[in-house]
Every structure is written in structure tokens, then in C-alpha cells.
Amino acid sequence: MTPVPLLQLKxxxxxxxxxxxxxxxxxxxxxxGITGLIGPNGAGKTTLFNVVSGLVPPDAxxxxxxxxxxxxWAPDAISRRGLVRTFQVARGFPKLSVFQxxxxxxxxxxxxxxxxxxxxxxxxxxxEAALAERAWETxxxxxxxxxIDNPATALSGGQKKLLEIGRALMAEPRLVLLDEPTAGVNPxxxxxxxxxxxxxxxRGITVLLxxxxxxxxxxxxNPVIVxxxxxxxxxxxxxxxxxxxxxxxxxxxxxxx
Amino acid sequence: MLSYLxxxxxxxxxxxxxxxxxxxxxxxxxxxxxGLAGFFAVGAYASALLTTIGxxxxxxxxxxxxxxxxxAGLVVTLSTTRLREDYLAIVTLGFAEAVRxxxxxxxxxxxxxxxxxxxxxxxxxxxxxxxxxxxFLIVVLALLVVFFLMRRIDRSPYGRALRAIREDAQVAQVAxxxxxxxxxxxxxLSAAIAGLAGALYGHFTSYIxxxxxxxxxxxYIFLAVASGGTGRPAGALVGAYMVMTLLESSRFFVExxxxxxxxxxxxxxxxxxxxxxxxxxxxxPSGILPERMPPAPRPS
Numbered sequence: 001m002t003p004v005p006l007l008q009l010k011x012x013x014x015x016x017x018x019x020x021x022x023x024x025x026x027x028x029x030x031x032x033g034i035t036g037l038i039g040p041n042g043a044g045k046t047t048l049f050n051v052v053s054g055l056v057p058p059d060a061x062x063x064x065x066x067x068x069x070x071x072x073w074a075p076d077a078i079s080r081r082g083l084v085r086t087f088q089v090a091r092g093f094p095k096l097s098v099f100q101x102x103x104x105x106x107x108x109x110x111x112x113x114x115x116x117x118x119x120x121x122x123x124x125x126x127x128e129a130a131l132a133e134r135a136w137e138t139x140x141x142x143x144x145x146x147x148i149d150n151p152a153t154a155l156s157g158g159q160k161k162l163l164e165i166g167r168a169l170m171a172e173p174r175l176v177l178l179d180e181p182t183a184g185v186n187p188x189x190x191x192x193x194x195x196x197x198x199x200x201x202x203r204g205i206t207v208l209l210x211x212x213x214x215x216x217x218x219x220x221x222n223p224v225i226v227x228x229x230x231x232x233x234x235x236x237x238x239x240x241x242x243x244x245x246x247x248x249x250x251x252x253x254x255x256x257x
Numbered sequence: 258m259l260s261y262l263x264x265x266x267x268x269x270x271x272x273x274x275x276x277x278x279x280x281x282x283x284x285x286x287x288x289x290x291x292g293l294a295g296f297f298a299v300g301a302y303a304s305a306l307l308t309t310i311g312x313x314x315x316x317x318x319x320x321x322x323x324x325x326x327x328x329a330g331l332v333v334t335l336s337t338t339r340l341r342e343d344y345l346a347i348v349t350l351g352f353a354e355a356v357r358x359x360x361x362x363x364x365x366x367x368x369x370x371x372x373x374x375x376x377x378x379x380x381x382x383x384x385x386x387x388x389x390x391x392x393f394l395i396v397v398l399a400l401l402v403v404f405f406l407m408r409r410i411d412r413s414p415y416g417r418a419l420r421a422i423r424e425d426a427q428v429a430q431v432a433x434x435x436x437x438x439x440x441x442x443x444x445x446l447s448a449a450i451a452g453l454a455g456a457l458y459g460h461f462t463s464y465i466x467x468x469x470x471x472x473x474x475x476x477y478i479f480l481a482v483a484s485g486g487t488g489r490p491a492g493a494l495v496g497a498y499m500v501m502t503l504l505e506s507s508r509f510f511v512e513x514x515x516x517x518x519x520x521x522x523x524x525x526x527x528x529x530x531x532x533x534x535x536x537x538x539x540x541x542p543s544g545i546l547p548e549r550m551p552p553a554p555r556p557s
Contacts, residue, residue, distance in 0.1 A: 053431060079433035093424035095488075096417075099553035103414070104421050105432050111414030112434070114442050118409050128414065129554075136556050148553045171433065 004067065006031040006175055006206050007052070007083075012061035014051055021047045023230035024061070029175070034197060034207040036221030036238070038214075040251050043227040045210045046088060049177050053085040054078040066174055080107065082174035086167075088183060088210075090160035092152040099148045101163060102135035103128075105170035131170075138166045142196060158189035165196060169205070176200070178209040182216055194220055214242075226250065263389040267461055269501035270396035274454035275474070276481045276497035277400075277407050277490055282447040283479075284488035284548070285416065286440055287423030289346040292333070293451055293478055295353030298470035300326045300452025301459040302360060302367060305376045308460070315379050319456045326452015329356075330445040338437060353472060360467040372466025376459050392461050399457060400494070403450055407490040412551065419443060420488070477504070484537045486544030495545050499537075503530050 005028035012025040021044045029035050037045055050056040052063055054075035063071040070078050084105075092101060109131070110116045111124035139145040142162045147155060155163060161181055168176045181197065182190045194216060200207050211217050217224060218238045226233040226241050228250035234241055241247050275293060282288045290296075303325035304318030313321075333352055337345050360367045367373065379395065381388050410416050418439055421429040426436050459465045477500055485496020507529040511522045537545065 055427065055431070074435075075427075075430040076433050076435050079431055084433075085431055087428070091425060091428050093421050093428070095424060095548065095550070096420060097550045097553070100417055100420075100550070104417055104429075104434075107433060109414045112418050114410070114415055114446070117413035117415035118406060120409060120413070124414065132554050133556065135553070149550070151550060167432070 003030060005029055005064075006066060007208070008062075008064040009048075009052070010062040010064075012048070012051060012063065013059045014047060014056060015059055021230055022051065022058070022061075025227070025230070025232055027225055027232050027235070029206065029208050031174070031206050032201055032204075033223075034201060034209065034221050036217045036224040037208060037210045037227060038212070038217060038224060038241075039227035039233070042229075043250075044230040045227055046179060048227070049085055049179055049210065052078075053083065053177060079171065079173075082172075083177070084168045084171045084173040084175075085177035086161075086164040086179055086181065088179040090157070090164050092160065092163065094153045095151060097149050097151055098139065098144055098155070098163060099132075099135055101152055101167055102138055102170050103131055105167040106131035106134065107171055134170060138169050141169075141199075142166045143192070158185040158193070161185055161193060162189075162196070165193070169200075169203075173205060175206045175208065178207060180210055180212065182211065182213060190216065214238075260386070260389050263393050265501060265505050267389065267393045267396050268458075269498045270393070270400045271454050271458050271461075272478065272481060272501050273400050273494045273497040274396075274403055274457070275451055275478045276485065276493035277403050278447045278450035278454065279478050279482050280487065280490060280493035281407060281410070281450070282443050283482060284493070285411070285419040285423065286443050287342075288440060288444060289343070290349045290444070290447070291346045291472070291475055292349030292351070292353035292356075293475040294470045294472055295349070295356040296326045296329055296448040296451035297455040297458070297474065298353070298356050298360060298465075298467075299329045300455030301465045301470070302373075302455075303452065304456035305373045305459045305465055306366070308377055309373060309375060315377060315460060318460070319453060322452040322456030323449045324452075326455070327445045327449035329452070330448025331441070333448070334441045334444040338441075350472070353470070353475065357467045357470050360470070367467075370467055372464055372469075373459075374464045376463045376465065378460050378463055381463075396457055396461075399453065403453075404490055404494060411490055415439075480534055482544075484534055484541075484544055486546040486548060488548035489544075489546050492544050492546035492548075499545070500530075500534075503533050507533075 007029040009025050009027050012022050014022040025048060039045055051058045054073050058071055062069060065083055070081060110127055116124050139148050144159060144162060152163060182193050197207060197220060222237055223235050224238050224241050225235040226247050233246055233250055234244050275297060279290065279293055282290055300322035304322040307313045307321045308315055308318040333349060337348050361370050378388060378392065384391055418434050422436050422439055430436050481496035481500040482493050484499060486492025507526045511525045
């Protein structure tokens with residue numbers, strides 16, 4: 001019996017101004033690994049992330065996550081359910097420190113109720129202390145601990161990407177969607193990010209990532225899903241999809257007859 | 258002279274409450290409320306009507322002001338949830354003007370532009386000339402309570418979530434924060450504080466009329482928060498007293514300038530205030546007491 005996938009999309013559709021960007025996406029991500037999502041520019045990869053994370057509602061189709069239908073849910077509800085995403089261009093809060101970024105993503109915070117925040121209950125203090133410990137641990141794991149009191153704007157591009165991964169980790173998700181975790185990052189830091197990502201499945205976190213660097217995909221991802229023109233073209237190991245002629249055509253165009 | 262200073266200090270305290278109210282939503286969540294004067298008016302009228310026509314005790318009026326201000330805030334936020342951020346500014350500005358026009362025209366209730374006089378002050382008759390001093394202490398007490406409340410929120414996980422929403426609401430939502438809930442709560446609380454400030458104002462001056470709630474008050478409070486420091490309650494308070502001091506002291510300063518007419522003096526006064534604020538913001542672009550980034554607690 002095959003296990004039930006952690007994330008299953010069926011016939012997911014989304015159009016913008018009459019242009020079909022997602023034209024019936026079917027895919028499944030099983031728990032416990034790093035799945036790569038590749039495809040030429042305009043294939044609909046980021047739109048897929050936007051729809052799955054709730055930022056853009058789907059026109060039609062089903063998104064089953066961890067046994068529950070989440071299509072049409074608000075992004076914050078999806079995030080609290082255990083599905084957290086990052087952005088292609090690292091987005092954060094300019095006036096918040098690295099530490100505050102990490103703390104913010106902590107789940108189940110009693111101190112986010114207005115009343116408890118004003119009263120300052122024991123539950124609030126205990127949760128803050130526990131989260132602070134996790135935030136330090138996460139910062140050390142990503143080698144950002146020496147920057148913990150810096151504003152996020154003071155970080156380099158690569159460090160911002162690392163911080164995004166750290167934020168996702170703080171949320172204790174079941175699944176993270178990483179949108180180009182190494183875009184615009186120097187090779188040394190790229191290896192660093194790759195190594196950190198390999199740790200995630202060991203912590204019980206499943207990863208689905210978009211990436212254009214094929215070396216990175218080959219090293220980290222199995223399986224690899226290929227999207228083109230708003231649909232899933234094929235899926236398999238990196239070597240399988242690399243040799244697939246449809247994938248070559250999608251990237252390079254058809255040979256003229 | 259002392260009673261004049263007490264008067265200024267009391268009005269400054271009421272401005273301080275308004276500044277704390279604005280700082281919570283503008284400095285805290287980044288919502289622009291151009292209708293602050295409207296919530297101020299709602300509170301002032303609610304309390305004045307309840308204690309004059311309704312003959313209720315003054316504390317009941319203050320409570321009513323909090324509730325009425327908060328309720329008005331709830332209506333405004335819920336009616337703007339589907340609009341983009343900047344439209345909130347337009348709606349709130351319209352709200353404040355609507356409140357003022359209702360107060361001017363619903364004569365059966367508000368006595369129109371004549372205003373409501375004879376608003377009772379606490380122990381006013383018994384205190385006689387000491388009334389101003391006692392009332393100043395009441396305002397200071399209210400100011401301190403609200404100030405510590407705001408500081409608590411500011412330093413709590415709640416305040417952290419508000420800041421995140423201010424910086425990027427979409428990312429905050431992806432981080433699992435119910436943005437609408439945070440915005441609504443903060444706006445309602447802020448409007449309630451503005452309402453309380455209005456009630457404190459009415460029972461102090463014993464008279465309110467629609468032309469006391471012009472948009473200019475909102476502008477002064479924005480100047481106070483911007484020059485004092487957005488995103489920090491202490492900054493808002495300092496800013497409020499600074500703007501109040503500028504408004505009043507410039508009045509004396511222009512008296513010393515020879516050879517200008519009364520009209521020119523009034524214009525000169527506005528000019529002086531403008532110059533002073535430009536100087537402050539030139540030297541301290543984030544305000545006198547800028548927002549702080551709290552350091553992470555060191556692991557034990």
C-alpha cells in the first residue's frame with residue numbers, strides 16, 4: 001500500500017486576466033524528503049506556491065494537505081496548519097531584528113492575545129523563554145547567531161535566505177515550500193544552504209523547493225517534478241527527468257522539422 | 258500664571274492620550290487614521306450627553322466614551338476590511354467630517370453649533386479654584402495607565418506581531434498571524450483611547466462644540482507622534498507635550514516682535530511652529546525618541 005502523500009494537488013487551476021497560468025496541476029509530495037520543482041520561466045511554479053500557501057485562491061481544484069482540504073483557506077490558517085513558505089526575493093520586516101524574525105514565527109504564542117499580552121501571564125513568559133531558546137538554537141544552526149541583534153536589512157542576500165529558512169524552521173512545519181533558496185547566493189553559501197536543507201527531513205520536515213541551479217537540484221532532490229506551461233510534465237529522479245526529451249523541449253523548444 | 262500652566266499641562270495630557278492612541282495604530286500597525294478628531298469627538302459627545310441630559314455620574318460618562326469610541330472604531334475597521342490600506346486614510350477622514358457634521362446638524366441631540374455647555378466637572382463646586390489642579394492629576398493618572406498599557410503591548414509578542422504586520426502584512430500572514438484580527442483589535446483599542454481623551458476634554462472645559470473637533474487636531478497629533486518618535490509610546494508622549502509647548506509658547510514669543518499686526522502675528526506663530534518641527538525632524542529624522550530594537554535575551 002502506498003502511503004498517503006503529505007501534499008496532494010488535483011486539477012489545480014488559476015487564471016489571471018484570462019491567461020491560464022495553472023492549467024490543471026496534479027502532483028503529490030510524500031512525507032519525509034526533499035522534492036524539487038523545476039521548469040522554464042513562466043511555467044507557473046511560483047504561482048503554484050502562491051496558490052498552495054493561500055495567498056492566491058485557486059479557481060478550481062483541490063489542495064489536500066496532511067489529510068485536510070485547505071483550498072481557499074487564509075494564508076495564516078494554512079501556515080498554522082503546518083505549511084510554511086519562503087519567497088523568491090527574500091522578504092522580511094526591515095525594522096525587526098534577526099531574533100525578532102525568528103520569534104515571530106514561533107507557533108502557539110499565548111502572548112499574541114491582546115489580553116494575555118497586557119496581563120503578562122506566566123504562560124506568556126514561559127512560551128517566550130522556550131521560543132527564545134529555540135531561536136538561539138536555530139540561529140546557531142544557520143550560523144546567524146553573531147548577527148542575532150542586527151536588523152534583517154543588515155544581512156547579505158545569502159544570509160537573508162538563511163534567515164528565511166530559519167523562520168520556516170521556527171514554525172515547526174510539516175512542509176516547507178522554498179522558492180529559489182539559493183537565488184543570487186555565492187557558491188560557498190549555496191553549499192552551506194544545501195547542507196542545512198539536507199538536515200530538515202531528519203527533523204521531520206518535508207521540503208518542496210523551486211530552483212534553477214541544476215547542480216543543486218541533482219545533489220538534494222529526489223524526486224524532481226518538472227512543470228511547463230501550467231502543468232506537470234513529468235516526474236522522477238534527476239537523471240530520469242534530465243534525459244526526458246519532453247523536458248529538453250520544454251526548456252529549449254522543439255527541433256524544427 | 259499657575260492656573261494657566263495647569264491648563265496647558267492638562268490639555269497637553271489630553272493630547273498625550275491622543276498621541277498614544279495614534280501611535281498604537283500608526284506606529285504599531287502602520288494604519289493611517291486621519292479621523293482621530295472624529296473619535297475624540299465621539300467620546301466627548303457620548304460622555305457630555307450622558308452626564309447632562311442623562312444625569313449620569315461622570316465616571317459612567319468616561320466609561321461610555323471608551324465604549325462609544327471603541328464601537329465607532331469597530332464600525333470603521335470592519336467597513337474598510339475589503340479596501341486597500343491607503344483607503345483607510347480616506348474613510349477615516351470622511352468619518353471625522355461626518356461626525357462633525359452630524360454634531361452640527363442634529364440639533365435635537367447635540368444642540369448643533371451652539372454646542373453643549375454645563376458639562377459637569379468632578380467635585381467642581383466643592384474644589385473651587387483647586388479644580389484645575391485636581392483635574393490635572395486625574396488626566397495624569399489616565400495618561401499613566403494608558404502609557405503603561407501601551408508599553409506592555411509594545412514589548413509583548415502582541416506588539417511584535419503588530420510591527421510585523423506594519424512592515425509587510427502578507428509575510429506576517431504567511432507567518433501565521435491573523436492580520437485582520439490584530440488590526441481590528443488595535444484600531445478599536447486606539448479609538449477607545451481617543452474617545453476617553455474626548456471625554457476628559459469635555460468635562461475639563463465644561464463646554465464642547467463641533468468646531469473644536471476640526472481636522473487640525475489630527476494634524477497636530479500626527480506632528481506630535483512623528484516628531485516624538487513613531488513606534489515608541491514614550492516618544493508619542495514627549496512629542497505631544499512638545500507640540501503643545503510650541504503651540505502655546507509661540508503665542509508669547511510673537512508678542513515681542515515689534516511692528517507687526519495681529520493678523521501677521523497669528524501667521525508668524527504658525528510659521529514658527531513649522532520651522533521648529535522641521536528643525537526637530539532634520540536633526541532627528543526618526544523622532545526625538547526613536548523606535549528601539551530590543552536585544553535578544555542571552556541564553557543562560
